Amino acid sequence: AGSGLSADSYRQRHEITFSGDNVPAPFSSFEVTGFPPEILREVHNAGFSAPTPIQAQSWPIALQSRDIVAIAKTGSGKTLGYLIPGFIHLKRIRNDPKLGPTVLVLSPTRELATQIQDEAVKFGKSSRISCACLYGGAPKGPQLRDIDRGVDIVVATPGRLNDILEMRRISLHQVSYLVLDEADRMLDMGFEPQIRKIVKEVPARRQTLMYTATWPKEVRKIASDLLVNPIQVNIGNVD
């Protein structure tokens, strides 16, 4: 009961609400995460003193391999919210990166995809995680070479990933951790058909995490189509 009480007071203080069954208590500090030492070292080197609220609540859920819809504003630390459990998933699964990525992150723009890639490289380096970033407006050659070298994580905009899939230059059959980042923006930009085509190439047995700043009916619809019994986490007021 004591831990339940502290979970509730942490959630109240940080405006965390959720829906779903058996939602684990938030990780109120890095010490309680149980993250591997090399990841804790990177977090420490970055100068972070505590998890952000979205990290605190979504990490224990993601580590249980459950689907998540997280609704939180920009700047709330969502990227590491899904990347660190993705690193831990990679350690558990140990696929051959030459056969395709295990973690796939879809992002609306080249700029955002590049930022996610930078974060993945910085925090995944000591875990020896390989990553490729695929986006339009740049030649395909170097991106194809990155894929061929072997990748644990692919961060991609839906348009470019779809082009590369149609060329049959990437396989998504090993993907078991799928992230839709800024889902509302991807839908606003008209990427829904590409997202649905991509997800058809990803095995149904997977963990799916969706991050969005807003929760309109189009986003609710794609969440109900692509996620299985997700826990919904909200930080602050939701519009």
Ligand code: ADP
């Ligand atoms: P969002 O995707 O929610 O807009 P980001 O993941 O881009 O937010 O994070 C915003 C900034 O906060 C980044 O510079 C990131 O490195 C930093 N950040 C992430 N986690 C923490 C933390 N626990 N403590 C302090 N800063 C953090």
Ligand code: MG
């Ligand atoms: Mg973000």
